[in-house]
Amino acid sequence: xxxxxxxxxxxxxxxxxxxxxFPSVTDSSELATSEITCTFSxxxxxxxxxxxxxxxxxxxxxRGNRPVVLTGGxxxxxxxxxxxxxxxxxxxxxxxxxxxxxxDVYTFTFTRPVRxxxxxxxxxxxxxxxxxxxxDAVASRNADLDVQWVDxxxxxxxxxVEHELTRWIEREFIGGYVCLYLRDDVAEDLWGGVPDxxxxxxxxxxxxxxxxxxxxxxxxxxxELPALLTLTRSATGDLDPALMGAINATAWDxxxxxxxx
Numbered sequence: 687x688x689x690x691x692x693x694x695x696x697x698x699x700x701x702x703x704x705x706x707x708f709p710s711v712t713d714s715s716e717l718a719t720s721e722i723t724c725t726f727s728x729x730x731x732x733x734x735x736x737x738x739x740x741x742x743x744x745x746x747x748x749r750g751n752r753p754v755v756l757t758g759g760x761x762x763x764x765x766x767x768x769x770x771x772x773x774x775x776x777x778x779x780x781x782x783x784x785x786x787x788x789x790d791v792y793t794f795t796f797t798r799p800v801r802x803x804x805x806x807x808x809x810x811x812x813x814x815x816x817x818x819x820x821x822d823a824v825a826s827r828n829a830d831l832d833v834q835w836v837d838x839x840x841x842x843x844x845x846x847v848e849h850e851l852t853r854w855i856e857r858e859f860i861g862g863y864v865c866l867y868l869r870d871d872v873a874e875d876l877w878g879g880v881p882d883x884x885x886x887x888x889x890x891x892x893x894x895x896x897x898x899x900x901x902x903x904x905x906x907x908x909x910e911l912p913a914l915l916t917l918t919r920s921a922t923g924d925l926d927p928a929l930m931g932a933i934n935a936t937a938w939d940x941x942x943x944x945x946x947x
Contacts, residue, residue, distance in 0.1 A: 711780060712743055715758030719801050720744070722754055724931035726794045726806055726923070728764075728786075730813060731938060737764040737792060739782040744930050753780045759799040764792050794933065796926070806933045808923025812838035814939040816917055824910070824944045827893045835917055835939070837884030844879045844918040845886060847893060849911060865907035866945060867894045882919070893945050909947050916940040 714722060725740040739762045741754035755771070756762065762769045762782050769782035786792070789810065796804040818834040825831050833845065849866035868876070872892035880886050896907045916938055923933035 711753045711755050713757040714741065714754050714760045714798075715800075717743070717754065719798065719804070719928060720930065722930070723751075724796065724806075724925070724929050724933075726808070726925075726931070726933040728792045728808055728810060728935040729938075730788075730810055730936065732813070733788055735786045735788055735810070737767075737769060737784055737786055737794075739764075739769050739794065739796075741780070741782075755780050756782070759797075761797050763795045763797070765789060766795075792923075792935065796929065802928070804926040804929050806923060806925045806929065808933050808935045809921055810935050811919035811921045811937040812840065814843070814917050814919055814937050816915070816939045816941050819915065819941055819943045821941050822943065823941075824946050825893075825913075826946050827891065827895065827898070828947065829890050831888040831893065833886045833888065833915065833917075835884055837882065838919075840882035840919055842879035843882040844916075844920065845876050846916045846918070847888070848914055848916075865896045866911050866913060867896070867899065868892060869894055895945070895947075911945045913943050913945040914940055915943060 721744050723742045723744040725742075727738050729736045729738070741756065743752045743754060764784065764786060767784055767786060769784045772781050772783050791807055791809050794806045794808075796806070798804075813836075815836040816833070817836065818832055819825055835843075847866075847868060849864065869892050872888060893913070895909070895911060897909065917940075918936055918938040921935045923935065925931060925933045
């Protein structure tokens with residue numbers, strides 16, 4: 687028994703030592719700029735603008751996609767406004783974020799006192815405003831569903847219809863079924879976006895319930911399903927050529943409706 691206990695203690699100590707060699711986050715001051723992956727984004731919902739920056743270890747380092755915390759005077763700002771961490775220092779998830787005023791262009795400035803200043807820009811897409819369906823409307827799956835929004839002359843817009851409940855909740859309370867589906871041809875048509883013309887029609891039968899697909903007697907999904915329709919405009923910005931990563935901006939709107947037989 688004493689030997690077993692000794693082995694257990696040694697194992698725990700070795701495991702702890704191994705973990706200490708691979709911290710959950712890395713200080714930016716320990717990394718060259720080329721070793722950091724930067725992901726910058728701006729999100730617009732109505733007139734609320736949120737800028738977010740993620741920093742992770744790049745593939746050149748070979749330590750996985752570990753978060754990087756800004757240290758040694760490194761900082762990130764957007765249009766002159768500093769972004770601050772949204773999680774405790776050295777946590778496993780360390781995004782930097784802030785809310786901003788509405789502007790046409792957002793400039794991310796990544797400042798590293800020892801290594802330089804890097805500037806990336808992105809143009810904010812036009813605001814998305816859904817006109818139809820109205821909030822909390824009831825829409826029959828056996829009829830066309832007209833989607834209308836304010837047309838701002840863009841090239842394409844992403845349209846998503848999904849069950850309002852998460853899959854985890856569905857598994858927990860609705861017998862393991864994902865209750866709402868898009869018919870294959872409709873999902874294919876929506877893939878990659880639809881013309882940003884201000885109108886799109888989801889055909890009758892395009893939205894399906896698990897009760898329509900599986901044996902209704904053993905499907906616990908209700909006839910009327912809470913659904914969420916989202917429209918999103920996206921734009922890709924210009925990342926500083928010395929940085930590795932991506933920069934983008936999105937504007938979106940969403941409405942809740944009931945998908946009924």
